[in-house]
Amino acid sequence: MLELLHALRLERAHLLGTSLGAWVAAEAAVKDGARLATLVLSNPVGLHVKGLAMPDHFLLPPEAETRLAFHDPRLVEVALAAPVSDEEADRQLKNRFAYARAAWAPRLHDPHLEKWLPRLRTPTLVLNGAEDRLVPPAIGARYAERLPDARQVLIHAAGHLPEIEQPDAFCAAVEAFIAERAA
């Protein structure tokens, strides 16, 4: 990703990542945050909060992940009813493998990331769906605590996918943050 930013000559990019993508974004920003204008971490994983309970993403039975992802049960039914093409099924399998490669052990975190966060001075917004049952907002709170220029905003009536469940509130939060903080 850093290579991509470099190749595209993006000097003041706004980087937004969600869930596993937020972890990747944080890792990239820690290594080369100077080229970023702002950072948004939405429902992030990547840090270990001792004693924090979380469902085992690799032992969830089929459908369970979808049921846990949304706050609104109607969205669960829509998601489960959506037809899945062979191509899409393949893509999901590949994603699953990549997810396991990155996140199996240590589970969903990099033990070395937290100590570098105080060095990351890029203005950062941590967004969490307040009703996230897949990834606890406490992890986002830890990011916000450790980063020198960050705050956490909770989006209500939203679970792990606030960008889908509460798109207006999600976008408003991001836009307001960028408008306020991008130098």
Add this chain to the structure above:
Amino acid sequence: MRFFFFHLMPYAPLDPDYDREHASAWVTLPNRYYDPEQGAELYNRYLDELEYAATLGFEGVGVNEHHQTAYGLMPCPNVFAGMLARRIPAPTKIAILGRALPLVANPATIAEEFAVLDNVTRGRIITGFVRGIGSEYHSMAVNPTESHGRFQEAHDLIIQAWTREGPFPFEGKYYHFPYVNLWPRPYRQPHPEVWIPSQGSSETIQFAAHPDRKYVYLQTATPAVMLFRFMQAYRDEAQRMGYQASPDQLGWSVKIHVAETDEIARREAKPHVEAFANKFLRMPQEMLLPPGYTSLESLKRIREAKKTITGSARTMEAMMEQGTFICGSPQTVIDQLADYQKKGGFNIVMAGLHYGTLPADLTRKNMELFAREVMPALRDAKPG
């Protein structure tokens, strides 16, 4: 035909109603279901059975490895081999089937344990190398996407530890040790006999059959039609690599129950083998096949075949039909083993004569009838 006696040591007194609350007998089944009083009794009984097998004329006995499960109570197979090493006299062999190489931080410790057993028994151990089934990757927090890679590298480290003069450094992708220097060195030269138990995969077959290795390939838990296919694949691979595989490089691990008549055998076995299939094997797909454990292609093939060796109810009849359970009078068992040997071309039979909840008296009777009626009839049986 060559015969070994194999034990899985299940926690037989498991409350059969556990599955009303828990989806699996592995990883997440709370260990309060284990009663140490009953467990201690069982362990000693099972060890007695293994020692008894040695007196009945089996070429060897086999122990096994599984973690955090009621299915089998041997998380540390080398400890069990150790308990048997001085109790089972020569010439009976002790097979560790198998040690799951990817699950440990330093595979040289596996090489050490095996070397100790090899010295104490003066070369009577058989060392089985496995990847470990999917559930072990949940239990031991090892990344299943690294399963194949770790297995290969751990294998190389162990073989080198056994055969290269130490100290030497080992610099791999997963394992880095500045000093590998095995004390003791193995007794048997160049190293203990290596077997590869497997549920069947082309990579494993190719790996075992390679002329540099020629490891015994032991087929486990597979319907007969697949068994024959995998055995042929091994022979084809050997041929491709320029040699003819011997039937002594091929083995079949199967559950067997012998009784006076077919009817008695079925009546005796039914509740216990069905407990094995439905209560002890029970685990969801996510546990059995974590992402990366098999290749994407293999996983898709398995899903298409709706392979259900776990998770769905199995009957004794279905198991007999597909050839994962042999059950009958001595003659029935003799005939079936001979037929399978002809079709599969293997010489080694790993007989699972205890399974599930089979009680002590029936286990002994099974072992005795097998050793006294079946084995002598097949001793000189050869494939082809």
